[in-house]
Amino acid sequence: MEQYVRQLRMLWQLQELEQQMQVQENDLQGIPSVKEHHQKQNELLAFQKMLQENKKKLAMAKKEQRRKELELQTMIDLLERLQHKLYSGEIIQVRELENLEKKVQSTRKDKSSLEDDILQYMEIIEQGENDYSDDRKIQAEKEDVLQQLEIKAQKDVQVAQRKLDLSRKQWEELRQNIDADLLDKYAELSRHLRGRCISLVQKGFCGICNVSLPSSFRARMLTPGQFVFCENCGCLLVPGD
Numbered sequence: 001m002e003q004y005v006r007q008l009r010m011l012w013q014l015q016e017l018e019q020q021m022q023v024q025e026n027d028l029q030g031i032p033s034v035k036e037h038h039q040k041q042n043e044l045l046a047f048q049k050m051l052q053e054n055k056k057k058l059a060m061a062k063k064e065q066r067r068k069e070l071e072l073q074t075m076i077d078l079l080e081r082l083q084h085k086l087y088s089g090e091i092i093q094v095r096e097l098e099n100l101e102k103k104v105q106s107t108r109k110d111k112s113s114l115e116d117d118i119l120q121y122m123e124i125i126e127q128g129e130n131d132y133s134d135d136r137k138i139q140a141e142k143e144d145v146l147q148q149l150e151i152k153a154q155k156d157v158q159v160a161q162r163k164l165d166l167s168r169k170q171w172e173e174l175r176q177n178i179d180a181d182l183l184d185k186y187a188e189l190s191r192h193l194r195g196r197c198i199s200l201v202q203k204g205f206c207g208i209c210n211v212s213l214p215s216s217f218r219a220r221m222l223t224p225g226q227f228v229f230c231e232n233c234g235c236l237l238v239p240g241d
């Protein structure tokens, strides 16, 4: 009889272990540090992308600045030539002189506006370079945080996995010690009932639905080969005390 009760209790333990394994599996799937790592990784990728875009914009601004500087040089040369011509005395006709003077005036204006443009580009580039340098530092910090988080996540996964592995080992050992017909019965009950199907009875109460069981149940539960079920929830009753 004792052997039979021990077997029933092991079956109940098997069920509890399976419940625990389910929780542990869920834990393994939803480790907070893993989620956080994933999130931070995406954040860093977005940041890196933004940084690349800014770098590209900066390179374009520099290119544009160089182009405008070349343009300015051409304009300075032109202006020099025009002024030289204007004051050389080689032009005598008034109309021609007037036209040339106008040309000098407009070229000066163009030169001035080009210089303003270049100045503006210089400011943009300086600001862009400062921002880029700051962002590089932020990126390095983010990478550092991510690395720390990755280490933590890996550790957390290892711990959770180890817990689950240990439970699985216990589960296998337990199964080996339980009679095959009891395991069959358990499998059959599991198919019909959702969740737990084995109830550990303590102080005369069903361990699953908590209903009070008639005292006559106890003797029946202790009889080898007898499967006694709770009339309320249908679970197989196992004497717990």
Ligand SMILES: [Zn+2]
Pocket: 199, 206, 207, 208, 209, 210, 211, 230, 231, 232, 233, 234, 235
């Ligand atoms: Zn019950």
